[in-house]
Amino acid sequence: MTRNFSAWPIYALLGILSAPLAVMYLFLVIDTFTNAPPGSLIPNEFTFHHWRFLWDASVTGDVWGPTATTFLFATTMVVIVLAVSSTAGYAISRLNLPFRRFFLSGIMVMHAFPSVTLIIGVFLVLQFAGLYNTLIGVILVKASLMLPFGVWIMKGFYDQVPWEIEMAGVQDGASRFTVWRRLILPQVTPGLLSLGIFAFIDGWSEFMLPRILAPSANFQVLSTYLNVVSDPNSTTYNFNLFKSVGLFYTLPILVLFAVFQNRLMNIFGGGTKG
């Protein structure tokens, strides 16, 4: 970068602006392993005590059940999103369809459209379909709400594959399906991977849909679990514990983010979370 200007005033400004974030994330980690005397922020004791919820179900209730459910929820949703987006995205990018342009515009509108406003309508749909309070209902809703984004992203990746590859495949005698399956799909695996990770993180974090569409179901995901556990008005009032549960919950995401940061950056740019 340009070297004619000194960097330290920038660091100072950025540091002040970012201080709340830095403090929150720093203490998110510190507080899970330490205790501090009342009225102080500086820890004076190292402890694993706050992590005992992992093996002692009497602290906050069983955490492994919700963990498994969350994993199931996120992966199923990822599979649906990937399967549907990778086929629909291909069709829009490459195949002869009536109303193709209209369909793509529709996808774009739905992508920009704030889907949270539909939650009441979605609630009614699930009621009528008998999927209210079921895991599969929540998964279908979550996957569907991600679809406009997924289709749009995948269409973008397909657009980058040279037409000549497709033409060569057809010329070599392969059907369009075989061409897609054996020649085009391998070219968009980076896209599938990025979308998959993004969708997984999104699904893993999802709180609203399970909370609203399956409030009294017999399953819990980690977000609703953490929400119940971490109510500061509850008897278990202890932020060290809340943070430990929260950090445990977020760990997989942090790992994925650390590993795939560059891939995710592309997707965040077209992302939905405002």
Added chain:
Amino acid sequence: MRTRTSLLGLGFVSPALALLFAFFLMPVVLTTVFAFTNMSTATGITGGSHVITGNLLRDLGNAGIDNDVITALGEASFSVTSETLAAAADAGVEPRFLGEIEARLMGQNFEDARSFESALKSLPSRPTRIRELKLATEPFERSILNTRYASRADMEAAITSMAPDAPAETISTIAEASYTGWRWIDGGNFQTLLDRPETIRIVLNTVFYVAATLAFNVFVGLFLAITTFYLPKTGAGFFSVLWLLPRITPVVLYAVMWKWFTWDNGFLYVIAEQLGLPAFNYMKGSVPTAWATIILVNGFVGASFGMILFSGALRAIPIQQLWASEVDGASRWQQIRQIILPQLRWPILFVTSYQTLSLLSSYEQIWLTTNGGPGSTTTVWALEAFNTALNNYTGNLEYGMGAAMALILVAVGLVLSILYLRMFRFDELVNKPRIEF
């Protein structure tokens, strides 16, 4: 020559179409439809039955229905049928006595309790005690009051049997009024919204929330993008990761962290106490601090969106332009004003439009932090719609009203997103398929 529709293409889009139909189109339709109903927990969702309650009778009386009919409906009658006999057997009436009732009184109706009791007293094996006799009459009582009828026809039949003299028109009015399910109320919900004094307050809250958060997002996003642009790689990387963290942190944990930061005995509280400043629960304790919290909670998530897009646009600026300006002796500020900002016009417009829409409809963070409080001072439109329809602690969820509120957001959302589609020419990103078979 028309290019032929690809069957594979149809197959490939149909799963997406089905899901989008079910969970985008249908919700829009249902929101629209039920915005014009009074659907709530009380009315149920899938429809109702017909019941006449005491309250309803009173209302009907006030509404001018013939008093005789009202009285007739309010009265009980007694009849001996196989059903009432079975009910009596279940209630433990003595079998021999029951056998006699069946033998002698089968099929008879009695206008009131007294005549039925005297008929029973004429039976040989009647119970001796008067209390037992009264108990035995109860299962034979047939009243229309509080009895559920599945269909309107059943209800009308029941009314006719109770008040045979009532005119058909009256019967129909009563049957109609006895429906417990949701009904069409035209623009009733919207009228209510207009009449409510809180509505204007919520609208103003929403406008303030969107404007303030948007300003934070755009300015901080710009600031982050430009500053990290001038930093060496590692420094820039550190700050962009730090600012991306809120975006990937699950919202529930993010809310917990903010609670810790602003709550009683939380971070700010302890610091303020040590500095001798007012220490209280900043999230819920006062209106200005509650607003500040909400705007920061959302702003710290939203700023990274601008940061990412602006950084991308900055990297696209040919570096030679910057070098050239430095050679010409431009200060950093001049460089930013005259070279960088003009090239960020479109990204800024895009971020502004996109986030206006998403802020307008977002309430998750508010719900999990201040939840609109203290009082309803930080309640925004989307949160209120959600609370009305789906998250009401009084237990009566007003789906119809919530849908009406959501419908307004849906309409605004549709208009704006179509506008953006036009403005940013996204619909021109379609290419014609080049393989025509």
Added chain:
Amino acid sequence: MQVTLKDFTKTFDDMTVIDKMNLTVEDGEMLALLGPSGCGKSTTLFAICGIHRINGGQILFGTRDVSNVPSQKRNVGVVFQNYALYPHLTVSENIAFPLSVRGDDKAKIEREVRAIAELTHIEELLARRPAQLSGGQQQRVALARALVRKPDVLLLDEPLANLDAKLRLEMRSEIRRIQLETGITAILVTHDQVEAMSMCDRIAIMNKGEILQIATPTDMYRAPVNKFVAGFLGNPPIVMLEGKASGDGRFIVNGGAGLPLPSRLANIPGDTPLSLGVRPEHFGAAGASQVSGTITFVEPQGRETLFDVTLADGVVLRSIQPAREDVALGHKVAWPLDAEKLLAFDATGQAV
């Protein structure tokens, strides 16, 4: 396999790119489709291989009408300009792809891939991926893949455009060798006249969606049907002079002294508007009439030297001769003109 286009018509949206084209490629022949950029060469090629639907006319392979047959069933091999190798497959997997799609068994695929790799000299590359190959090697792989399932027709769309000059020369003869060895009917699309002339049995020259002339390279060079063809072929290009016939077997430019016309045009009436084409090699080597002028430009090209000679009446003729240094810029020279080989065109541009 003979390939025939009958009244082939192609429109994009409302724009007619090719209107009623007729073309026959004989069995075993290599034909060049030559023309400037945008004239519809690729469009024709794509119609033959079944990527584009045609809007009118017929395409016949032998006697089979394939107009409505999809690509997969046409059995045409295509080499694309950018080779279109499948980046995620190795060279041998690339070549095997058409066979495995067809459902051939492993042993057979193995055998065929080896055979075609030998033919195209890429045996040592079979385990590599396309990204690890040079341009010329990628070209060979693309050829091998197009040929492996023994197509009836081989189509090449600007196959040499992406190669550097030296490789282009090498691949030119390689492609021709392979075409001759397999005896396959081939169509080569190019806008490079040297490629077309050096590689093909016949050339079909196109402009604006129309075929102007189909002939062997020598015939076409010697007797172009119109001005466009004459101008397109030849490097350095032909010099075209506008003027009219004098009535006594000469050609007059702007009322000047004029040049002789070929004897076949001796009887052309006076004042007929004509264009006279003079190729550089027909001026300065041999011929009956002498033309004198001043050398106004010299361009040494190694083996040959190119001269511009300005005549007394201002007309500029170009001459190419074996390298010589006895004349230089500004010298007055009188060189022979081979009048019998000059080309003449009428007002509409047709050869006379």
